[in-house]
Amino acid sequence: MNSVFKALADPTRRKVLELLRQRPMTAGELSDHFPVSRPTMSAHFAVLREADLIEANKIGTSITYQLKLSVLEDALLGFTQLFGIGAAERTPAGATGSPKPTREGADE
Amino acid sequence: MNSVFKALADPTRRKVLELLRQRPMTAGELSDHFPVSRPTMSAHFAVLREADLIEANKIGTSITYQLKLSVLEDALLGFTQLFGIGAAERTPAGATGSPKPTREGADE
DNA sequence: ACGATATTTAGATATTTGGCTAAATATCGA
DNA sequence: TCGATATTTAGCCAAATATCTAAATATCGT
Numbered sequence: 001m002n003s004v005f006k007a008l009a010d011p012t013r014r015k016v017l018e019l020l021r022q023r024p025m026t027a028g029e030l031s032d033h034f035p036v037s038r039p040t041m042s043a044h045f046a047v048l049r050e051a052d053l054i055e056a057n058k059i060g061t062s063i064t065y066q067l068k069l070s071v072l073e074d075a076l077l078g079f080t081q082l083f084g085i086g087a088a089e090r091t092p093a094g095a096t097g098s099p100k101p102t103r104e105g106a107d108e
Numbered sequence: 109m110n111s112v113f114k115a116l117a118d119p120t121r122r123k124v125l126e127l128l129r130q131r132p133m134t135a136g137e138l139s140d141h142f143p144v145s146r147p148t149m150s151a152h153f154a155v156l157r158e159a160d161l162i163e164a165n166k167i168g169t170s171i172t173y174q175l176k177l178s179v180l181e182d183a184l185l186g187f188t189q190l191f192g193i194g195a196a197e198r199t200p201a202g203a204t205g206s207p208k209p210t211r212e213g214a215d216e
Numbered sequence: 217a218c219g220a221t222a223t224t225t226a227g228a229t230a231t232t233t234g235g236c237t238a239a240a241t242a243t244c245g246a
Numbered sequence: 247t248c249g250a251t252a253t254t255t256a257g258c259c260a261a262a263t264a265t266c267t268a269a270a271t272a273t274c275g276t
Contacts, residue, residue, distance in 0.1 A: 009117035061242070
């Protein structure tokens with residue numbers, strides 16, 4: 001969970017997730033959206049992978065990355081609910097993540 | 109918004125926000141919850157202040173920090189909605205933040 | 217005005233991070 | 247097997263970050 005927030009701290013990585021929200025994409029395809037080198041992007045992918053936010057799938061010579069929405073959802077919603085902010089109550093249509101009962105007062 | 113995610117990247121700072129969720133507290137009071145020096149905590153407060161996540165209020169010799177829930181809410185909910193995750197639809201009771209219309213497809 | 221208390225600022229240091237180039241690895245097609 | 251393509255690993259560097267101690271600043275009570 002800390003790794004998720006660490007991963008989210010970088011704008012490039014957040015944008016990668018946003019791109020992946022629409023469809024899975026290969027490393028190269030993703031890299032084309034950013035003004036940095038392939039190895040640098042590869043490092044960003046590694047951070048996202050370690051946070052379990054994306055999933056790699058090797059097909060032939062290229063690697064397709066896919067967003068793991070449920071992990072992002074669990075971290076974000078969990079934190080959000082910790083503050084009584086929005087979310088909760090009804091599982092949104094099309095949600096992929098876990099139901100996770102509404103925790104009201106959780107401190108530590 | 110980037111500054112919010114940067115601020116959220118550190119566990120100590122996230123915990124400070126959680127503590128502040130319950131009630132405003134002084135710098136010293138907050139510091140007592142962590143195993144680091146006062147100056148270090150002061151630096152963390154500065155990061156949170158720069159992200160506009162907390163508000164300082166000097167009373168006599170001590171400084172009381174207060175959570176700015178609406179800022180946290182805007183950043184988190186905004187990002188969350190970007191992914192179609194939870195939230196949205198109904199403004200939660202007691203929400204302090206801006207209404208902010210549901211943006212559906214926003215990429216860049 | 218003095219001493220005590222609360223907090224921040226200054227300055228130093230070690231670690232982490234984000235970036236690069238060059239090289240290694242893996243797979244495809246001929 | 248060879249060459250091209252996709253991606254990662256290795257090695258380096260500069261800037262940012264988290265931490266510390268010591269010192270500065272501000273305010274209170276006497």
